[in-house]
Amino acid sequence: MAKKGNGENAAQKKAVKKVPLKATAVANKESLDNDSAKKIRRLRRRDSDEKADRAIEKNVKYLPKAIVERKESNGILLRQRVKQDMKALVDGKRLGPTYWSNLIAEYMDDAPEVSGLAPVNKSEAVSNDLLNALARLHDDNPAARSNAMLVRFLRTAPAFNQTEWIGMVKVMSDPKLERLRNHDELMLEWMKFASRTEAKNLFPAEIRACSLLFDRALAHHWTSLKKSNVKLSTFLELHVDQLALIMDRTDVLAVIASKDSMSLVRKQLARLYDNGECGRAMMAEHMKQFSALDFSEAIVGIVKKAFMKTPFTMKNLAECKSECDTMVQDFASINKGRSKRCIVIDFFGHAVRDLKVESPEEEVDLRIAAALKDCCIGLVGGLELLSYERWLRAGPNAVKCEVERCLMEGAAAARRLVAELIDDARISSFSEMAQIIVAKANSIACLDPTFRLELAFLSQAESLVGAAIRTATLACLPDLSAKGAIAMDLAAIKLAELAKSEMVKRSNSASKGGLESVQMVVANMQRGISPELQAGHSDHFVKVLDHCSMFFSHQTSKDGEAAPLFGKPAVIAYFQTLTDKHSAGAEVSVKEIETLRPFWWLLAQGDIQQIQAILTQSIKTATDKGRSSGACSHSSSSQLVLKNDGLVKKKGSATGGADADSAKKASPLKLFQ
Structure with missing residues (x-):
């Protein structure tokens, strides 16, 4: 009995535990429902109107404005109809695709472009194949409805007569056909057929009647391809014939020919954008970019004008921002809040790229700050120059204007803080500087919110x-004009000083390596070794060799007056002088030829072989003369040997050992391969 009682008590306890939990959950749910019902925000009239406008813009934006704004069905405008239906919706429901298809069919049913079509010759025959294909679209059995038969027919069909075109337009204007599978394929095949048979020229009224259908189909097709990263230029090239049915072919071809340089065809883009839904879908991004570009140019003009007034005071700043606010409002109304983008700002003589802004107001602040700092940086009583700015300054301050001191206080404090953070000998690169500044970004922003510039x-x-290092390197070499000629020794000294500068020390390995290669070129030329110019060399290295060619000068005469030559013309003229002298039977000394040797890269391969033969003969003549004069002793021998990296004396001569060691250190050039 005791056990039974214990079992009953346990069962009762179990039941007691279950019932309150379930009841509590139900009660909590009812309580939450009641609370949420109390908290539902009833949309005001303005909210409902805006919601309806957004829905119309999204679902029927391809319809002509006249239909959306003025067309009535049962005495109600389309816009009013949508607002009424949205207000009548049950909570949580929305107007789906079926609703919009039926609405479009209702308001487009008696569209004048379609309903007004009538054949001139009413006795024209209609193809049985076309009738059968169209009948399949409206089969009594919904499961049997298909557009595959019509697609196959259009691929090889002959040109339609006017009656067939009118029937095709009226059948295809039914919005319910969009629910069939592969509707886009059918529309594209229909447009290909229209292009192939030149229907736009033969039946312009019929093509105008179905232009909305073509426009919507092409817009949907482009949107789907864009999601797969297909370029606009590719889409235009593949569908130029279909687009020409609803757009100006000349504008489309101009955009294709621009090769993605859309700024060159801005007028054509604007016309295509205004053409319809497909134009807006294709050109929307570019039109936004143009809008942003126009806004930036306008702000730059306003700021530049404001800083022409000197001194620039707090009052001038307020007036400048007030004028910019008008542009901000216009820009915001066009872009509808989508203003996040990257901009380019001219700062410190350079274009600062990929500067992200969240709003047009932020762009205004940054552009004003850039102009303000350009006025003050590096001036006495102005803003302190940071270490790296000393090396990168492109020239004097671009904006010359006195600034009221109170406008510089925040920027001056931030720069003072940053200067103490980065002026450390242990910091060896710009990336380290950036890391240090980013780590203290919040503290810096408190002093100067625009320091992100x-x-x-x-x-x-x-x-x-x-x-900057490449520019400084070229400045160490002779100028390309005759006035800038300097000696190799002086250029070598200047390059060595540049290599020891703080700018080069903190640069990356590529910049240091580029400078070292130029130093090696000059050092080899001092030893009589010509540099090599190969196809893989950079444009900078080619410029370096152009400057190095100016080391060579040659005096000529023209009309009885001295006419000095420099660079390649001088080398060619001097080479011609040597070959003419040799051809005349005169002796050409080794020294004369060796003067030309560091510049052999400026000669053609055949010229190099010719001067090599002359040099070989000159060495032989000099050696024979030494032997015939009895100067054959080991201590005073000066026999010369031709090597690929210059002339050296034979081992065992008085100075031959040192010269041979010097020749071994220089890398041989493959000039005669």
Whole structure:
């Protein structure tokens, strides 16, 4: 009995545990439902109107404006109909594709472009194959409805007469056909057929009547291909004939010919954009870019104009921002809040690229800050120059304007902080500088919110320093004009000083290696070794050799007056002088030829072989003269041997050992291969 009682008590306890939990869950759910019902926000009229406008823009934007705004069905405009149906929706429901298809069919049913079509010759016959294919679209059995038969027919069908075109247009205008499988394939095949049979010229009214269908089909096709990363230029090239049915073929071809340089065909893009849904789908991104570009150019103009007034005061700043606000409002209304993008700002004589902004207001602030800092950086009483800015300054301040001191306080404090952070000998690269500044970005932003401009500039400082080093390298060499001629020894000294500079020390290995290669070229030329110019060399190396060619000068005469030559013309003229002298039977000394040897890369291969033969003969003549004069002693022998890297004396001569060691150190050039 005790056990039974214990079992009953256990069962009762189990039941007691279950019932309250279930009841509590139901009660909680009812409570939440009641609370949520109380918290539902009823849409005001303005909210409902905006929601309806967005839905119309999304689902029937390809319809003509006249139908959307003025066409009535049962005495109700399309826009009013949508608003009423949205207000009548049950909570959580939405207007689906079927609703929009039926709505379009209702308002397009008696569209004048379609309903007004009538054949001129009413006795024209209609192809039985066409009738059978169209009948399959409206089969009594919904499961048997298919467009495959019509697709196959259109691929090889002969040209339609007017009656067949009108029937085709009226059948295809039924929005319900969009629910069939492969509807896009059918529309594209129909457009190919129209292009192939030149229907636009033969039946312009019928093509205009179905232009909305073509427009919508091409827009849908482009949208699906764009998701697969197909380029616009590719889409245009593949569908130019179909697009020509609804657009100006000349504009389409102009965009294709631009090779993605869309700024060259901006007018054509604007016309295509205004053409219809397909034009808007294809050109929307480019039109946004043009809108952003126009906005940026307008802000740059306003800021530039504002800084023409000197001194620039707080009052001028307020006026400048007020004028910019008008442009901001216009830009925001066009882009509808989608204003995140990357911009380019001219700062410190350079174009700072890929600067991300979240809003047009932020762009205005950054452009004003860039102009403000350009006025003050590096000036007495202005803003302090950071270490890397000293190396990258492109020239004097672009904007010459006095600035009220209170406008510089934040920027001055931020720069002082940053200068102490990065002026450390242990920091060996620009990436390390950037890491240190980013780590303290919040502290810096508290002092100067626009310091991200300097940080963006620092992020590309490494590439800018590489360009600065290349420019400084060329400055160490002779100028390409005759006025800039300098000696090799002086150029070598200047290059060595540049290599020891702080800018080069903090640059990357590629920049250092480029400078070292130029130093090696000059050092080899001093030893009489000609540099090699190969197909794989960079443009900078080609420029270096152009400057190095100016080491050579040659005096000529023209009309009885001295006419000095420099560079390649001088080398060719001097080579011609030597060959003429040799052809005349005169002796050409080794020294005369060796003067030309560091510049042999400027001669043609045949000229090099010719001068090599002359040099060989000159060495032999000099050796024979030494022997005939009795100068054959081992200590005073000066027999010369021709090597690929220059002339050296035979081992065992008084100075031959040192010269031979020097020749071994220089890498031989393969000039005669």
